[in-house]
Amino acid sequence: MSNGEITISEQISLFRSLIQAKRFDDGTLRILESLLITRDIKSLLHVQRSLQHFMRHQSISVLRQLNALPVHRKLLILEFFVQAFAIISDLESCLALRYEAFVLRDVNSAVDVRLSVCYGEWIAFAEQAMDNRFYAIARKACEKALACFETNDILKTKDADALSEHMEAIRKVKKLKDLATVKASSQSVQAQTVEYLKRKITEHDEGSTLVVKKKQHSASFLFRNGIKKHNMRKLQELQRQPARA
Template sequence: MSSSETISQQISLFRSLIQSRRFDDGTLRILESVLITRDVKSLLELRQILRDFIRRESVSVIRNLTNSSVDHKLIILDFFVRAFAIIGDSESCLALRYEELALRELHSVGYQQLHVSYAEWFTFAEHAIENRFYAIARKACEKALECLPISDMLKTKDSEGLYEDMEVIEKVKRLKDIATVRASSQSVQAQAVNYLKRKVAKHDKVSTLVVKEKRLSASILFRNGIKKHNTRKLQELQRL
């Protein structure tokens, strides 16, 4: 059996496992095996095919989780986070990771094991900045700061422990400032790009009108020249 046939079988197997709702480590191992190829072009094509498929399936599956338990929802979200990480879809991976953390935070009041730590929010913020999702990184920094209430620190920590925690807070704030500045810069850049696009479009429109006018003027001059030439010929013939 050729390697292409083997890959096709693995893709078919992975698809069937997803469609039969097998969200476990075995399914992820199949996904990893599909992506083992030395051909860069084939790898890029495979990633694109698998990304589109997993995105469609994840949307369909998550929509049907309304009445599911929190534990089941978290298992599904974690599975797709890992699947998107394997195929290199950072955007989808971070989006679902944020959903996972937010869901845990929402239900952590009655279930301490679901509590989201400062470190988890901070790590997520770092990954979001690395992938240029600055707005969501800033939000994650705010969540991280909420996990570190200063009033409790002042009551329960000694001077050394308090100093360490204040250092942590400053680190989060610095990361938030970076995310804020870059998000603002990204917005300005987007506005600049849109402005330039409008200017180019306007310039192209004006250029087209100028070209048309030049063509029209040239055409009129050409026709007038032909008329004058024919008139002179006619006058010469009349004199003869």
């Protein structure tokens, strides 16, 4: 093992120990970034997969323990994992935890208005989710964006320009939501189609096996029956021949 490989191994070990020690800060993120610098593609993908598996497991464990913490601490931890998943190119986990953070802010905004998630944040998130084909998450974000307008007094304004601007924004969100719904439904149908085809292929293979076995059984039976008939004819011929002295 080369010194470079030992260094990488030590860095990974250090990063893991910091996560397990709950050191969710910029220093830990910098170490994570260093693990992915100047590496060949094969090694990079291997390190990414290893870190993705580890971080997913750790994030689930950490999220289960968040309830006892103050809201601001929960948000800092969620933001740490969002950035960590972005660094290791786990976009699904990144977006999922970003959504969790937005929901947490939204739920607690009644107590602290500074935590409110504005329309712009929701729609930007929805567009990002759409771009990465996470349609179900995008649809939920659109619903949250629309909810922002329901509590926005500007829709009651007599300012025609402001009202027109907001109505256009609502139209845009609804259009994006409809597209996300269709895409999510299409994704589901495609999954069902793939599963159906797999099942039919399996049934076909099993059916073919049965047919082959049946054919093999029939051929074997005919072969054995032919031998029996051949032997019977030989026996009858021998019986008809006169006995020799």
